[in-house]
């Protein structure tokens with residue numbers, strides 16, 4: 001499952017959360033620091049990319 005990084009625009013703190021796409025599209029993301037919903041997405045997700053091309 002991918003882990004997403006988010007940046008709270010209200011308090012400018014970063015946090016990461018593991019969530020499904022459906023959870024994400026519901027917009028149920030709240031900053032754990034200040035409870036703001038003004039969250040920016042940081043799509044540098046921790047996908048487990050394994051490239052076999054060399």
Ligand SMILES: [Zn+2]
Pocket residue numbers: 008009010011012013031032033034035036
């Ligand atoms: Zn915040």
